[in-house]
Amino acid sequence: MTYSPAQPWNATSRDVRRSMRRHLREESTAIVATVVSVDGSGYRRPGARTVVEPTGESTGAVTAGCLKESVIDAARKIVADGEPQLRTFDLQDDDDAWGLGLGCNGVIDILFEPLDASFRPALDELRENLPVTVLTAVESTASTVSAGDRTVLTSDGWSSTERNSLPEPVVTSIENRLDATASKATGSLSVTTNAGTIRVFVNRLTPTPTLLLFGGQEDVNPVTSLASRAGFRVHVVTARSGHADADRFPDATDVSSIRPPQLGDLVEAPSSTFAVLMSHNFIDDQLALDSLLETAVPYIGVMGPRKRFRELRESMDRTLDTADLDRIAAPCGLALGSDSPTEIGFSIVSEVLAVHNDRSGGRLTELEGPIHNRSEIG
Amino acid sequence: MTYSPAQPWNATSRDVRRSMRRHLREESTAIVATVVSVDGSGYRRPGARTVVEPTGESTGAVTAGCLKESVIDAARKIVADGEPQLRTFDLQDDDDAWGLGLGCNGVIDILFEPLDASFRPALDELRENLPVTVLTAVESTASTVSAGDRTVLTSDGWSSTERNSLPEPVVTSIENRLDATASKATGSLSVTTNAGTIRVFVNRLTPTPTLLLFGGQEDVNPVTSLASRAGFRVHVVTARSGHADADRFPDATDVSSIRPPQLGDLVEAPSSTFAVLMSHNFIDDQLALDSLLETAVPYIGVMGPRKRFRELRESMDRTLDTADLDRIAAPCGLALGSDSPTEIGFSIVSEVLAVHNDRSGGRLTELEGPIHNRSEIG
Numbered sequence: 001m002t003y004s005p006a007q008p009w010n011a012t013s014r015d016v017r018r019s020m021r022r023h024l025r026e027e028s029t030a031i032v033a034t035v036v037s038v039d040g041s042g043y044r045r046p047g048a049r050t051v052v053e054p055t056g057e058s059t060g061a062v063t064a065g066c067l068k069e070s071v072i073d074a075a076r077k078i079v080a081d082g083e084p085q086l087r088t089f090d091l092q093d094d095d096d097a098w099g100l101g102l103g104c105n106g107v108i109d110i111l112f113e114p115l116d117a118s119f120r121p122a123l124d125e126l127r128e129n130l131p132v133t134v135l136t137a138v139e140s141t142a143s144t145v146s147a148g149d150r151t152v153l154t155s156d157g158w159s160s161t162e163r164n165s166l167p168e169p170v171v172t173s174i175e176n177r178l179d180a181t182a183s184k185a186t187g188s189l190s191v192t193t194n195a196g197t198i199r200v201f202v203n204r205l206t207p208t209p210t211l212l213l214f215g216g217q218e219d220v221n222p223v224t225s226l227a228s229r230a231g232f233r234v235h236v237v238t239a240r241s242g243h244a245d246a247d248r249f250p251d252a253t254d255v256s257s258i259r260p261p262q263l264g265d266l267v268e269a270p271s272s273t274f275a276v277l278m279s280h281n282f283i284d285d286q287l288a289l290d291s292l293l294e295t296a297v298p299y300i301g302v303m304g305p306r307k308r309f310r311e312l313r314e315s316m317d318r319t320l321d322t323a324d325l326d327r328i329a330a331p332c333g334l335a336l337g338s339d340s341p342t343e344i345g346f347s348i349v350s351e352v353l354a355v356h357n358d359r360s361g362g363r364l365t366e367l368e369g370p371i372h373n374r375s376e377i378g
Numbered sequence: 379m380t381y382s383p384a385q386p387w388n389a390t391s392r393d394v395r396r397s398m399r400r401h402l403r404e405e406s407t408a409i410v411a412t413v414v415s416v417d418g419s420g421y422r423r424p425g426a427r428t429v430v431e432p433t434g435e436s437t438g439a440v441t442a443g444c445l446k447e448s449v450i451d452a453a454r455k456i457v458a459d460g461e462p463q464l465r466t467f468d469l470q471d472d473d474d475a476w477g478l479g480l481g482c483n484g485v486i487d488i489l490f491e492p493l494d495a496s497f498r499p500a501l502d503e504l505r506e507n508l509p510v511t512v513l514t515a516v517e518s519t520a521s522t523v524s525a526g527d528r529t530v531l532t533s534d535g536w537s538s539t540e541r542n543s544l545p546e547p548v549v550t551s552i553e554n555r556l557d558a559t560a561s562k563a564t565g566s567l568s569v570t571t572n573a574g575t576i577r578v579f580v581n582r583l584t585p586t587p588t589l590l591l592f593g594g595q596e597d598v599n600p601v602t603s604l605a606s607r608a609g610f611r612v613h614v615v616t617a618r619s620g621h622a623d624a625d626r627f628p629d630a631t632d633v634s635s636i637r638p639p640q641l642g643d644l645v646e647a648p649s650s651t652f653a654v655l656m657s658h659n660f661i662d663d664q665l666a667l668d669s670l671l672e673t674a675v676p677y678i679g680v681m682g683p684r685k686r687f688r689e690l691r692e693s694m695d696r697t698l699d700t701a702d703l704d705r706i707a708a709p710c711g712l713a714l715g716s717d718s719p720t721e722i723g724f725s726i727v728s729e730v731l732a733v734h735n736d737r738s739g740g741r742l743t744e745l746e747g748p749i750h751n752r753s754e755i756g
């Protein structure tokens with residue numbers, strides 16, 4: 001397979017964040033374009049982001065492709081202008097039949113901003129595996145507030161950036177509304193103050209998820225490369241130090257070995273870590289499972305047939321309760337009829353994506369409700 | 379992502395067949411190892427195959443990795459010996475706890491054969507997109523039959539190879555048993571004749587599936603590369619000739635353009651062709667759908683929200699009946715909560731794999747029944 005980060009449509013959130021960090025480190029000029037809202041059914045949801053360089057090179061995609069040129073043109077103008085700016089792309093056609101397309105036929109609001117140090121506080125929180133919410137003004141009738149003004153909400157409280165902060169009453173109002181609805185969605189909210197109305201883009205960012213693969217045999221490799229492709233940081237952990245050779249798993253972020261009862265010690269960010277036990281060794285998997293259950297990881301996949309898990313479970317010292325079983329997937333994977341190691345990789349990575357996004361994995365055509373995991377707030 | 383065909387565990391059936399064709403073309407020495415039966419729960423099912431070169435390089439995997447050295451050693455001995463041979467790998471341990479592993483702890487029968495011209499008739503049928511069944515003796519108490527004797531069942535009837543054919547009564551007996559059970563499984567059957575008992579490996583082979591992607595925007599690219607990785611031949615078809623640039627879709631087998639009402643004309647092997655409409659253009663998708671419904675393709679995925687498909691359907695000249703709707707997936711894909719183009723690629727390719735293997739795509743942990751799509755016959 002040909003995979004190049006130069007193909008912007010292959011980029012994951014992780015790639016986009018890496019690109020942002022690199023530009024900040026190298027102090028090179030770039031523009032960040034972020035979908036703020038989509039009217040109708042868009043190809044991508046609010047929060048989708050692309051980093052555009054002055055050359056026109058980009059990482060990430062905000063549409064299915066149709067707006068590519070327009071987005072790059074707009075980004076270049078922002079480079080020249082220097083100020084954050086909201087642009088509306090109205091691609092609806094007068095002809096009804098054409099207006100029913102996807103994304104490129106809808107109305108999309110995109111915020112264009114210079115990639116400046118105001119992005120750093122959020123990137124730093126994410127690097128520490130902490131979620132973060134970035135509030136950015138996108139439109140304002142208040143003379144004291146401009147598009148791009150920003151306040152960052154971290155677990156420690158409010159954080160300002162090198163840009164102007166949002167007025168305190170605006171941030172408080174948004175915090176209260178988010179708390180009241182327990183919303184985790186990304187989207188825009190309008191706040192009216194004495195000074196005017198300010199539309200704020202509420203960007204909820206979560207850490208890059210980690211896939212912890214326990215096993216050292218060859219079949220770990222396709223799972224590693226597919227999970228990496230899907231945007232996971234992949235940590236391969238073997239029970240035998242002789243198997244912990246980084247060259248064997250070139251797409252893994254980390255390769256290490258550990259005694260199975262200590263596997264849980266390797267979990268750095270429990271809420272964003274997904275684990276799969278595929279050592280093909282009954283005792284090792286059992287000890288590793290026992291260890292992981294002591295952590296708060298939301299997903300523990302166990303490879304192998306139902307009978308094996310039943311026996312594994314019955315011979316454990318602990319009794320698995322409903323909360324334990326809710327996060328154990330045994331057999332792990334989606335029902336794709338997989339046989340080859342690559343198909344098994346698709347089965348597992350797709351299940352982890354579904355769990356990560358709180359979905360069932362079943363066929364969309366047989367389900368009801370929205371396709372996307374994020375719904376707009378407002 | 380690092381993907382190398384030199385990593386045998388990444389190989390798909392398509393890669394294994396390509397390797398076989400290349401060795402036959404170049405007349406280079408190689409051994410084919412094929413799983414004939416698995417006692418208990420194996421990592422791979424009967425029919426799993428690896429091609430081993432005298433250097434020890436291999437393509438494809440018959441286990442999760444544990445038997446790698448033994449399989450390569452056995453293959454090398456066959457090279458020296460020259461005769462097909464069945465080998466049993468019994469990796470069960472006396473200790474019950476260890477005996478409950480996967481694959482590498484079970485009993486696996488593997489047939490080792492020189493990669494000779496007897497493989498060609500089946501490969502030729504597959505290249506013509508025809509299914510084919512290869513019958514190969516793996517054990518025999520009849521003095522007239524040896525391991526490796528082979529008869530090929532094609533849609534045209536029986537075909538012999540450069541090896542000895544199986545005795546007519548044996549082939550007839552197997553054909554009758556397959557017809558009686560309508561079995562499509564790969565596995566082994568024993569036939570007793572006056573001369574003795576012959577165990578025959580019945581290998582059901584289907585053509586490499588094709589994924590026909592109708593669309594020319596950038597989001598086609600991740601679907602193309604993931605489908606190629608999953609073992610599909612990918613044909614990208616655009617409605618605009620300007621988009622039909624092979625450089626834009628480096629993992630596609632074919633890139634071409636056509637007027638949407640003629641899309642069905644490009645379907646060469648309907649029963650093994652899966653189509654996804656992702657042109658992002660309402661009229662083009664509608665015309666393409668109408669054209670594909672004239673063919674016998676088993677799957678037509680339509681990208682986009684439910685509302686769009688409802689309107690697309692209502693404004694068609696034809697009325698879609700149940701048989702039509704059964705093969706239309708709208709929205710296409712599994713419910714992974716996908717947002718990025720890569721995640722959408724996983725969603726679509728996983729659904730196509732599930733449909734190809736006659737599975738639901740739901741989570742295995744919430745389903746009953748076997749994990750694998752093939753069950754043994756016998």
